[in-house]
Amino acid sequence: MSTPLSPGASFRPGNSQPPLPRDRLILAETPDAEAVPMDVLFVGGGPAGLAGAIELARLVAAGNEAGDGPGEVEIGVLEKAEGLGEHNLSGAVINPRSFRALFPELEDGDFPFRGAVKGEAVYYLRENGSTRIPTPPTMRNHGNYVASICEVVRWMGEKAEGMGVNVFPGFPVDSLLVEDQSVVGVRTVPSGLNREGEPAGSDAMPAMDLTARVTVLAEGTRGPLSQAYLEWQGVSSPNPQIYSLGVKELWEVKKPLDRVVHTMGWPLVKDGFGGTWAYPMDDNLVSLGIVVSLDYENARLDVHGLLQQIKHHPLFREILEGGELLEWGAKTIPEGGYHSLAQRRHGAGLCIVGDAAGYVDVPSLKGIHYGMHSGILAARTIYEALRKDDVSEAGLGSYTRAVDESFIVKDLKRTRNMRLFFKGGFLSGGIKSGLATVTGGRIPGGMISSESDADEAKRLGEPVDADGELAVSKVDAVYKSGNQTRDDIPNHLIVGEDVPPEVAEMYVHLCPAGVYERDGDRLVVNAPNCVDCKATDVLGPRWTPREGGSGP
Ligand SMILES: Cc1cc2nc3c(=O)[nH]c(=O)nc-3n(C[C@H](O)[C@H](O)[C@H](O)COP(=O)(O)OP(=O)(O)OC[C@H]3O[C@@H](n4cnc5c(N)ncnc54)[C@H](O)[C@@H]3O)c2cc1C
Ligand code: SF4
The missing domain is CATH 3.50.50.60 (FAD/NAD(P)-binding domain)
Structure with a gap:
C-alpha cells in the first residue's frame, strides 16, 4: 500500500536532497607511494x-x-x-572558431565535421500546427557545421x-x-x-x-x-548555477532533412522553458532532441516523455516516419551563463x-x-x-x-539575462529577450537574481502522455544508449533519507533512464540503468563517479 499523493501538493526538492559528499571528493591525504x-x-x-x-x-x-x-x-x-x-x-552544430585556433595548419574540410549547415528554420509550435518565424540572431547557424560530438x-x-x-x-x-x-x-x-564494495573477482x-x-x-x-x-x-x-536536461535521439530516416530545425512553444508553453531541434547528420541520419530547464513547476514533467510526444507532432512525424531509432542519450546543460x-x-x-x-x-x-x-x-x-x-x-x-x-x-x-527573462513566463520572456538581442544585452539591463533549481517549488500536476507508435520506453532507451554497466556494482547514487512520496514521484518522472521506481512507499533505485545525465544531482540524489566503463 502506498500513501495517496495529494493532487497539487507543493514542495521544495532541496529539502530532500543530501549534501554533496565533500569528504569523499576532496581528500587531504598524501598520494600513495606507488602514485x-x-x-x-x-x-x-x-x-x-x-x-x-x-x-x-x-x-x-x-x-x-x-x-x-x-x-x-x-x-x-x-x-x-x-x-x-x-x-x-x-x-x-559546432562553431568552428576554436578548431581553427587549435589547428591553424588545417582547413575546415580537414575537421571531423559531417558538413556545413546548408539551411535553417525556426518554428513556433502549437499542439497540431506550426508557424515558421524569423530566425532569432542568437540561433543563426550560418557558417557552422553539423557534427557528431563522439566522432x-x-x-x-x-x-x-x-x-x-x-x-x-x-x-x-x-x-x-x-x-x-x-x-x-x-x-x-x-x-x-x-x-x-568487496572485490567481486580476480580482475578487481x-x-x-x-x-x-x-x-x-x-x-x-x-x-x-x-x-x-x-x-x-x-x-x-x-x-x-542552474541547469536544463537534454534528451537526444539519433534516427535513420527515409528522406534527407535539408535544414537545421529549431522549435519553441508547444509542449512547453506553460510548464517550463526549453525547445527542440532536428539536425541533418547525413542524407539518412537525423539527430533530434529537446532541452527543458529543471526549474519547471509540474513535478510529474518528464523530459524523455516530452521528446516522445514531440516526435508525433506533424513537423517531426514527417521527418521520422518509416525511420528507425539508432541511439539515445541524455545529459544536463549548465545554463546560468x-x-x-x-x-x-x-x-x-x-x-x-x-x-x-x-x-x-x-x-x-x-x-x-x-x-x-x-x-x-x-x-x-x-x-x-x-x-x-x-x-x-x-x-x-x-x-x-x-x-x-x-x-x-x-x-x-x-546574453546574460536571456534565460532568466523566461522565469517570468514565455510571452514576457520573448519580448524582453527580443529587446536584449537588438541592444546587445543592454536593455533590459542589470542582473536578474535566481535561486538554485532545487530551491524552486514544484507541485504535483498531470503526467506527460508519452505513448505512440514512434515512442520508445525508458527501458528501451537505456538499451539504445549502449549502457553496459554491470548489474552488481556498488550503488553510486546517494539518496536522501525519508524521501516524501511526492518527491519520490518527481524522481520517477525526472530520471530519463527509469532509475527510480515507487513500490508502495518504497523508493527502488535501479542504479545500473543510470546514464550519467546528472539531473537528479541537480534536484535530488547525488551522482558520484563509478567504475570505469560504466554507463552509456
Ligand atoms: C542535449 C545537448 C545538446 C547540445 N548541443 C550542442 C550543440 O549543438 N553545439 C554545441 O556547441 N554544444 C552543444 N551542447 C553542449 C556541449 O555538448 C558541451 O558544451 C560540451 O560537450 C562541453 O565539453 P566538455 O569537454 O566541457 O564536457 P563534456 O563534453 O561533457 O566532456 C566531459 C568528459 O568528462 C568525462 N568525465 C566526467 N566525469 C569524469 C570523471 N570523474 N573522471 C573521468 N572522466 C570524467 C565524461 O565522460 C566526458 O567524456 C549540447 C549539450 C547537450 C546536453
Ligand atoms: S539517476 Fe542517472 S540517469 Fe537518472 S537522472 Fe540521475 S544521473 Fe540521470
Missing part, C-alpha cells in the same frame, strides 16, 4: 580537456625546440568512458596521442588529493567491486593515485569534483574548464567551442606557470583573467 607521476592531468576527455591537452603538448614541444621550454612535461587525460566519445552525446572527440583523442599525450580511457576520477590549499593529484575509482582493481603539478577539471556538466572544490575553497558566483560563473575558476594546482565551469550559451545552444577555447587558455597559462615553476593560485590566476577577457565571457555577457 603515477604526471605533470599535468586533465580529468575528462571531452572537447575542453582534449583541446587543453593538445594546446599544452604543442606549446611544450615548440618551447623546448626553441630552447626556452619547461623541459619534458608528462600530460595525462583521464576519461571515465571505456572509449573516448562514448559518454558524449552525438549530433551537434569529434575520437578525432581529437588521436591528435592528442599523436602529440605524446597519455590518454587513459576507463579511468574515472573519484577524488582530488590536496595538501593544505593545493591540489596535488587525483585518486581513481576502484573497479570490479560487488554491491557491498584498487583505486590508483596520480600526482600532478596542475590538475585541470574538464569533467563536463554538474561535475562533482568542481562543485566540491569550489565549495571547499568558498568560491561563489553572483547567481547559483554569465551570472553563474564562479568568481575564480582556478586555484593552487587547479583549473576548471568547459561545462564544468559553466561556459555554455543557452540561447544559441553552444558549448563546444567555448569549452575548447577555455581548455586552450588554461593550457597557455599552465605552460607559463611550468616555465616559471609557479603553480600557486597567483601563478595560475591569468587563466580566469584570460577567460574573462575572451570571446567566451563577452558572448555570455551579451
